[in-house]
Amino acid sequence: MKNYPFTAIVGQDKMKKALIVNGINPKIGGVLIQGEKGTAKSTAVRALADVLADTSVVNLPVSATEDRVVGTLDMEHILKTGEKRLESGILAKADQNILYVDEVNLLEDHLVDILLDAAAMGVNRIEREGVSYEHPSRFVLVGTMNPEEGTLRPQLLDRFGLCVDVASEKNVEERMEVVRRRLDFEQDQQQFEERYVQAQNQLSKQIQQAQILLPTVEISDRLIGIVADLSIELGIESHRADITVITTAQTLAAWKQRTAVQLEDIYEAAELALPHRLIQDPINDTSSSEALAMILQNKVVEHQ
Amino acid sequence: MNRLIGQMKAKRGIAAAMIHPYLDRICIAGAIGTGKTTLLEAAAQYFSKEETVILPAHVTTEKLLGEKDITLLLQDEKKNVTDSPLYQAKVVVTDQFALMPASNQHMLVQLLKNKDIPHDNNVGSIASPRTAKWFYCLNQNIQDKQLFQYAKLCVQLLPIFEEAERREAIQSSADKKYELRKEEIEEAKQRLPAVQVSKAMLRLAVEVVLGSGCNNQEADIDLVETARALAALDADESVQQWHVEEAAGYVLAHRMGELSEASVTEEIEQQSEQEYTASESQNNKEHSAEEGAVNNDKPENITTGESIEKEASQNEQKETGGKEEETEQIVAALKVQSELLFTKRNDRLSGFQGKHQENNQLGGNGRMIRAVMKPTETLSLHHTLSAAAPYMKIREPRKGMAWAIEKEDMRFKLKEKQQGFTILFLVDASRSIAAKKQMQVVKGAVMELLRQAYQKRDRVGLVSFRKTEVIEELPFTNKFAEAKSKLRDIPTGGKTPLAAGLKKALTLCEKERRSHHQAVPYLVLLTDGNANETLKPGGTAAQARSEAYHMARKIAAASFPVSVIDTQSGRNRFGLAEELAAVLDGEYISLDVLTDQAIARTIQNKLHPLANYK
Structure with missing residues (x-):
């Protein structure tokens, strides 16, 4: 079965942008996509791998066993030969790839612990059953969740570099277009893919160019100061927030074929990197991302 | 499918799903005895036996993901990797989906949705064929309506109230006219x-x-x-x-x-x-x-x-x-x-169905705590080999094996899931106390606890009692959004049916203990301890008191941890709540200033140091 082409997804620009910057620069630290069912979350994640070179999507099921995730002894090998051998788990497969957790808020507790460990160090250490072994496990963590089904542990939440909210489309015409494309895709995948082959190629080329450009992107001290100020103003404690904003802004600059970060990059990055780090009042209804958008809007106006 | 009398609508729904490969998750809903299973069987008949996978409710996580069969004792050397049963299945049938443990439900749906099953051959995952269809049955009266959401199509079976059709259903002669034959479906597919x-x-x-x-x-x-x-x-x-x-x-x-x-x-x-x-x-x-x-x-x-x-x-x-x-x-x-x-329609039924909601047995998935001799679902190879090691010199290995392992060496993994507490608030909403303000405070405390509930794995419920009634305002949950919408309006005022409240709390806690074997229900009672309404409305205050104490002793006998938070403060305390706490064999907490934060903190401090010692 073929994946639905990334460029054929209607709308959801913010989600697409967040995924692309992560594809360009894995150091951003992944993305958490929050939203209702049926908003092309999974489709977008799966499609992303097609426009990135040498990357695949490794799926982590929410109730997988610890053995499967971390890796365990290869029993068959031991019994046949008497030698110890490790059978690698999902974390080994995820190295240099995208680790995708659907419904990440339902991830079992013991798996969250493992994931936090590996994500923090970029290394999967196996210390169990008489095995001591470690292997690199640097992955782009992409999670999707429906916030109505429960929230995420704060440690894990902070681990995601970016966070985007997606909502379903309310416009009839747009929705019709979504259905139409999907119908065409189901009808003849080959033909459908051909229609988007040019757009797909262009996108992967742009991503590759951005990857080359990225190490040369510079950011002025003034802009770093602005990032710090913003965090202080919003009452964000995590320093990871600042670093993520800056990294994302650099990546965005590279994406736009520039070698210097501009103020608009900072605000664009902040919009992606900060919403889930704001302190949310549990009783108050206004969503933190809305509040953030307002503050950022005011800033933009100020600077003009 | 002809054995099903009537139910044309449901049949057409199933037929549509058969025709279109894209429609792959189908739910069959209906009350008890409306022929869900029959319809399911009929649907499965369109496929050959090899293509059909029937998953029982107790299927294990390992089985779903595919596991390795280890033949420690057998000698033949044939390939012993078992793929997940879902691999290359055309039809997956789960008759009793609601009875599956929640974690397995999620996983099954994810595996089916993502169309890829992690596969053990170091090549990576292999996508299962797109045609895998999944049928599952749901009883209409189940509590958790969330389960419907997994389906692309949902067909409903309605009870038949026409005499002729009903008679036909009983006779159920198999040689009636075929309504939707296999060929018809095939033609439609074309x-x-x-x-x-x-x-x-x-x-x-x-x-x-x-x-x-x-x-x-x-x-x-x-x-x-x-x-x-x-x-x-x-x-x-x-x-x-x-x-x-x-x-x-x-x-x-x-x-x-x-x-x-x-x-x-x-x-x-x-x-x-x-x-x-x-x-x-x-x-x-x-x-x-x-x-x-x-x-x-x-x-x-x-x-x-x-x-x-x-x-x-x-x-x-x-x-x-x-x-x-x-x-x-x-x-x-x-x-x-x-x-x-x-x-x-049937609130009465929720009682016996509730206990199937989650199955927290030892074994299955979770963190391993130690190795045991008693067989569980997974073998611990490391411990087995260690146990066998001393005998290696004197034993003769079987053919094709490097090790000589006997049955008595086998060690199994005992796994445990982290389990939180279940906290039940029993709140006096009667006139005798400043109920309205108090209710605000309690709601605040519930929300505060729920906010931490995900991390701590706690679940919170709320029962209020006033006038002559006891209301379960919030069934046990750890979902913040759900709780928020349910707690919006709770009326206050009237007499204090303390005994009835305690009785309800006892029932709920016992039910909870039965269904979640490891969960410890913890009862938090907010009251001034003054009972003045009997179980059957209209008794005297003295009767009400004795009834309440009788119930309290029952709770004490069931040895649930209890805390009584006194809603009276300052000088004009009657000591009734304190007395009640003593009968309940629980702890008396007097909060001079009742605030939501204070309650939440007190409860958290009580529970979670305790949790660490468990």
């Missing part, structure tokens, strides 16, 4: 690719979905595809309005419950009204623009054919007038169906 969807029908479908208040965009596609399958079944060349209408019943009714239950109807009405006005004005604009351009336009490639465009424009002209009414009609019909699915 016709499917040619079935067209006109632009007008596409618009109608999207509008119906929007009108139903369903936000899920997947529903749009499912609806159109189902309508196409139905058209193929009827040997129609293009989708007609009644197909969309019929399909909506299968695709949308069960999704409408995704809205918060309490306000379903209200919201739908509001929303749909808005949508109508919005789409109406839009329609008018676009129509005028389109009609001019239609013939010159490139074909909008709705499906393969080109003639449809012309047809569509004709249809459109005809149908623009009646469009809003049609949508409205369909949505109204949907509401009825949805209500059938989502009304709780």
Whole structure:
């Protein structure tokens, strides 16, 4: 079965942008996509791998066993030969790839612990059953969740570099277009893919160019100061927030074929990197991302 | 399928799913004894035995993911990796889906949805064929309506109230006329690719979905595809309005419950009204623009054919007038169906079904705590080999094996899931105390605890008692959003039926203990301890007191941890709550200043140091 082409997804620009910057620069630290069912979350994640070179999507099921995730002894090998051998788990497969957790808020507790460990160090250490072994496990963590089904542990939440909210489309015409494309895709995948082959190629080329450009992107001290100020103003404690904003802004600059970060990059990055780090009042209804958008809007106006 | 009398609607739904490969998750809903399983069996008969996978409710996580069979004691060297049963399955059937542990439910759905199953051959994951269809049965009266959401199609079986049909159902003669034969389905499958969807029908479908208040965009596609399958079944060349209408019943009714239950109807009405006005004005604009351009336009490639465009424009002209009414009609019909699915007719039943909600047995998935001799689901190879090691010199290994392992060496993994507490608030909402303000405080405390509930794995519930009634305001939950909507309005005032409140609390706690073997229910009672209403309303205050104490002793005998928070403060304390706490064998907490934070903190401090010692 073929994946639905990334460029054929209607709308959801913010989600697409967040995924692309992560594809360009894995150091951003992944993305958490929050939203209702049926908003092309999974489709977008799966499609992303097609426009990135040498990357695949490794799926982590929410109730997988610890053995499967971390890796365990290869029993068959031991019994046949008497030698110890490790059978690698999902974390080994995820190295240099995208680790995708659907419904990440339902991830079992013991798996969250493992994931936090590996994500923090970029290394999967196996210390169990008489095995001591470690292997690199640097992955782009992409999670999707429906916030109505429960929230995420704060440690894990902070681990995601970016966070985007997606909502379903309310416009009839747009929705019709979504259905139409999907119908065409189901009808003849080959033909459908051909229609988007040019757009797909262009996108992967742009991503590759951005990857080359990225190490040369510079950011002025003034802009770093602005990032710090913003965090202080919003009452964000995590320093990871600042670093993520800056990294994302650099990546965005590279994406736009520039070698210097501009103020608009900072605000664009902040919009992606900060919403889930704001302190949310549990009783108050206004969503933190809305509040953030307002503050950022005011800033933009100020600077003009 | 002919053994099912009547239920034409359900049969057509199943047939549609059979015809279209895209419609792959089907739920069969109905009350007890309406023939769910029979329908399921009938559906499975369309496939060969090898292609069908029947998953029992107790299927283990390892089995779902595919596991390695270890033949420690056998000698043959054949390949002993067992793939997941889902691998290359054409049909997956789970009759008792509701009885599966929640974690396995999630995983099964994910595996089916993502179409890839982690596969043990170091090549990576292998996508299972796209045709895997999943049928599951749900009893209409189940508590957790969330389970409906996994289905693309949901067919409902209705009880039959016509005598003739009912008689027929009892006799159930197998040689009646075949209604939907295998060949018919096959033929319809052939016709499917040619079935067209006109632009007008596409618009109608999207509008119906929007009108139903369903936000899920997947529903749009499912609806159109189902309508196409139905058209193929009827040997129609293009989708007609009644197909969309019929399909909506299968695709949308069960999704409408995704809205918060309490306000379903209200919201739908509001929303749909808005949508109508919005789409109406839009329609008018676009129509005028389109009609001019239609013939010159490139074909909008709705499906393969080109003639449809012309047809569509004709249809459109005809149908623009009646469009809003049609949508409205369909949505109204949907509401009825949805209500059938989502009304709780039998609250009485929830008791015995509740305990199946989650199965926390040892073994299965979780963190390993130690190795044991008693067989559990997974073998611990490391411990087994260690146990066998001392005997290696004197034992003779079996053929093809490097190790000599005997049955007595086997060690198994004992696993444990981290388990939180269940906290039940029992709140006095009577007049005798400043109930309204107090209720605010309690709600605050509940929300505060829930906010931490995910991390701590706690679940919180709330029961209030006043006048002559005891109300379960919030069934045990760890979902913040759900709790928030349920706790909005709790009335206060009236007498204090303390005994009835305690009785309810005892029932709930016992039920909870039975269903979650490891969960410890913890009861928090907020009261001034003054009982003045008996179990049967109308008794004297003295009777009320003795009854309450009698109940309290029962709770103490069941040895649930209890805390009594005194709502009286300062000097005018009667000491009644303190007395009650003593009878309950619980702890008395006097909070001079009652605040939500203080309560939440006190409870957390009580529970979680304790949790560490467990």
